[in-house]
Amino acid sequence: MIVLSAGASISDFTTIRCPGCIGGTIGNDRTFDHQMSSWENRSAFPNCFYDKPLFGGPPHVMPPHELHNAKAGDNDTASSIEPCVVSGMP
Numbered sequence: 001m002i003v004l005s006a007g008a009s010i011s012d013f014t015t016i017r018c019p020g021c022i023g024g025t026i027g028n029d030r031t032f033d034h035q036m037s038s039w040e041n042r043s044a045f046p047n048c049f050y051d052k053p054l055f056g057g058p059p060h061v062m063p064p065h066e067l068h069n070a071k072a073g074d075n076d077t078a079s080s081i082e083p084c085v086v087s088g089m090p
Helices: none
Strands: 038-041 047-050 060-062 066-069 080-083
16 A cells, blocks of 8 residues: 655655565566555545556546546556646646
8 A cells, every 4th residue: 555645746666665565467576566456535636647657658537535446457557646637627
């Protein structure tokens, strides 16, 4: 599990050691990279996760005040996360 303060970002999930992380769709290097299966955004602002480090690839929006299991295509794909600006959201 990763817990971020509001407004925080992580540019590369391979920097998060996770000895208990096993499997994942991309393999296992004992980091949190490509391990996220669910998420909760308790903040008032949207966050975005990306399937590549350094916020690469298309943004996957995590709306404020929501809890979700990752969709099939998003499961075990996250490599970075940051606050994002989404049209129509604060």
